[in-house]
Amino acid sequence: MGIVRARWPIPLLILIALALPATARVGGRHAAIGARGELGGKLEYCQDCHGTSGQGYYGYYPIPRLAGQQPEYIKNQLRAFNERRRTSNIMFNVAHSLSPGMLTALAERFSEFNPPPLGGAPKGSAALGRKIFEDGLPEANIAACAACHGPDGRGKDQIPRLAGQLYPYVVKVLINWTRERGQNPSTPDISAVMEPIAHSLSRSQVEAIAAFVSTLR
Amino acid sequence: MNVVRRTGLPLPHPRGKRLHARMLAVPVASLLVLGASITVAGGAAESRRDVEAKLHYCTSCHGVSGRGFRGYYPIPRLAGQQPEYLKNQLEAFSEKRRTNNIMFNVSHTLSGGMQSALATDFQTFNPKPLGGAPKDLVPEGKKIFEEGIAAANIPPCAGCHGEDAKGNGQFPRLAGQLDDYTVSKLTNWNKERGQVPDTPDPSTIMEPIAHGLTPAQIKAVAAYVSYLE
Numbered sequence: 001m002g003i004v005r006a007r008w009p010i011p012l013l014i015l016i017a018l019a020l021p022a023t024a025r026v027g028g029r030h031a032a033i034g035a036r037g038e039l040g041g042k043l044e045y046c047q048d049c050h051g052t053s054g055q056g057y058y059g060y061y062p063i064p065r066l067a068g069q070q071p072e073y074i075k076n077q078l079r080a081f082n083e084r085r086r087t088s089n090i091m092f093n094v095a096h097s098l099s100p101g102m103l104t105a106l107a108e109r110f111s112e113f114n115p116p117p118l119g120g121a122p123k124g125s126a127a128l129g130r131k132i133f134e135d136g137l138p139e140a141n142i143a144a145c146a147a148c149h150g151p152d153g154r155g156k157d158q159i160p161r162l163a164g165q166l167y168p169y170v171v172k173v174l175i176n177w178t179r180e181r182g183q184n185p186s187t188p189d190i191s192a193v194m195e196p197i198a199h200s201l202s203r204s205q206v207e208a209i210a211a212f213v214s215t216l217r
Numbered sequence: 218m219n220v221v222r223r224t225g226l227p228l229p230h231p232r233g234k235r236l237h238a239r240m241l242a243v244p245v246a247s248l249l250v251l252g253a254s255i256t257v258a259g260g261a262a263e264s265r266r267d268v269e270a271k272l273h274y275c276t277s278c279h280g281v282s283g284r285g286f287r288g289y290y291p292i293p294r295l296a297g298q299q300p301e302y303l304k305n306q307l308e309a310f311s312e313k314r315r316t317n318n319i320m321f322n323v324s325h326t327l328s329g330g331m332q333s334a335l336a337t338d339f340q341t342f343n344p345k346p347l348g349g350a351p352k353d354l355v356p357e358g359k360k361i362f363e364e365g366i367a368a369a370n371i372p373p374c375a376g377c378h379g380e381d382a383k384g385n386g387q388f389p390r391l392a393g394q395l396d397d398y399t400v401s402k403l404t405n406w407n408k409e410r411g412q413v414p415d416t417p418d419p420s421t422i423m424e425p426i427a428h429g430l431t432p433a434q435i436k437a438v439a440a441y442v443s444y445l446e
Contacts, residue, residue: 136319138326141274144319148278148288156289193286197277 039105042098046106053115055164062169067113073160074107076190085184086191121167121214125204129212132205142200145209148193153216158190163216170210174198268334271327275335282344284393291398296344300336302389305418307332314413315420350396350440358441361434369429374438377422382445387419392445399439403427 046066051057056065066074080086081095098106131137133153136144145162149155153163162170173180177198181191201209275295280286285294295303309315310324327335362382365373377388384390391399402409406427410420430438 134318135322138274138323141270143274143277144322147290147292147319148286150289157287159288193277196273 117164346393
């Protein structure tokens with residue numbers, strides 16, 4: 001101890017101690033994500049609200065399932081929050097603090113999670129929901145959800161997974177489509193595809209679809 | 218009325234029970250005042266309003282202006298398509314000659330008049346191709362399209378589909394078609410088309426050709442036609 005103190009004065013030791021973690025952080029090529037702790041920390045932050053394995057959570061609002069979600073869709077939505085194309089104050093604040101690298105890493109991690117659906121939907125209308133999901137209602141000009149979201153509701157690329165999504169979240173999103181999505185007319189996005197469909201569905205049809213998809217694994 | 222004001226849409230809306238009077242009034246008015254109906258040989262008259270609503274429904278999957286859309290499946294471009302081909306395909310879905318669960322449900326609710334009206338309208342649409350195919354395959358695809366592959370007994374596609382790939386009558390337009398759609402059709406031809414042996418249809422023409430093309434050749438042809446306007 002005596003030798004150390006003689007060769008390395010305390011102020012210098014403090015400087016070295018401060019410098020060490022910083023050096024480690026900028027050492028990797030992908031500095032922001034290179035340190036595993038940083039991605040882990042951000043994942044935990046997401047999981048605080050979206051559920052421990054991204055299965056969704058009934059908070060004050062229904063907070064959507066992210067588990068198994070298409071990475072491209074998650075990335076698109078985070079950008080949409082950022083650019084105010086999709087309105088959510090909370091998610092705006094979350095999204096604009098994420099670097100592009102972190103955004104990609106998080107989207108990929110969530111797509112790997114596979115917890116069972118959270119449940120909690122009323123069961124009565126799921127049969128009608130299945131019919132609309134698989135066949136649509138051609139007489140009422142309502143397209144089959146499966147054409148884009150897939151026969152198992154798992155989505156593809158920019159088309160989101162619906163399987164296991166929280167019932168009240170799906171209901172809320174479909175009812176409020178034109179007030180939450182595509183809010184920046186100068187940058188139209190893919191949400192426009194859903195607009196006429198969401199508009200044509202009656203409240204009870206929306207509830208039936210939401211009940212059905214919430215049970216899909 | 219609340220519903221109308223809230224959504225800003227002047228159309229009758231199925232959610233609002235209070236709109237019943239208006240829902241009745243609009244079709245009556247359109248019949249009396251506009252007289253907007255289309256009479257097609259062999260089919261009932263379809264009001265312009267019903268046709269527009271159905272077009273909206275078609276394009277919710279087939280993309281803006283029928284330019285095609287990549288959903289869970291590649292959903293084909295209908296814009297500029299030959300009306301006779303479109304009608305043949307809708308009948309084929311209905312009669313299960315062509316297998317597709319979603320399109321079976323769609324087609325068998327369409328009257329003959331509606332099918333004709335939709336097919337006629339889609340031919341008039343002319344959006345730019347959706348794109349997305351690998352461009353490096355285009356030269357090989359162009360060669361196959363224009364010259365065929367004599368050694369493998371593959372005739373030039375242009376022979377039936379036309380030099381500009383716009384089709385003719387029962388021969389479909391290929392110009393601007395989604396490459397992934399074309400690939401999946403050519404790869405699965407004999408599993409999707411001509412599925413009722415008692416009622417053979419023009420799809421049999423393509424069977425030996427689809428069978429004779431290698432996967433790489435199929436990708437090349439699909440890439441080439443996908444960029445044609």
